[in-house]
Amino acid sequence: AQSVTQLGSHVSVSEGALVLLRCNYSSSVPPYLFWYVQYPNQGLQLLLKYTSAATLVKGINGFEAEFKKSETSFHLTKPSAHMSDAAEYFCAVSEGGGYNKLIFGAGTRLAVHP
């Protein structure tokens, strides 16, 4: 069965510092991996996705993530945090195209301090 583990339910960084949000997955088939962001009282917005093409994936708002099969990881990074990055971030895994559901991690709340 597929699963996602996000290490750290809360991450706090200073503005301008590196953002690193950790995600490890479990899947019996080559996975499709996603990072979504949820701002307060809003829906989920796709940041980026991995679909077996390039292992380093660039997304919106300066975020990127690297797929590492040997570590079963898909960590999200951003070189320099901005106040507007404060939000809840969700990593998700899917078995791929078709009708498959997304399995979400528990989420990581990112706080950015001035």
Add this chain to the structure above:
Amino acid sequence: DTAVSQTPKYLVTQMGNDKSIKCEQNLGHDTMYWYKQDSKKFLKIMFSYNNKELIINETVPNRFSPKSPDKAHLNLHINSLELGDSAVYFCASSHPRGDSNEQYFGPGTRLTVT
């Protein structure tokens, strides 16, 4: 243009009542989903429909009944509401013929049962 829309955005009701949440997508997608986000922000799939046909039903109480009048709409009807049904419900859609299961989410409906 709104891609995935839900109504209402907020719903406050008493235990035992019956209520519906509506979802519409104008993306031309064939597949639609309902997810539940609990008070701890955990997201879990409830249902999925493809071209009006139910394809995923995740051990959800039968008080919850999805209905898809056409592939652009997926409504969620809940009978005999209970306190534990309080959550944010998200509708999503995707195109199954794509190379991944990238899902687009609506803004959510916050249901409060008193």
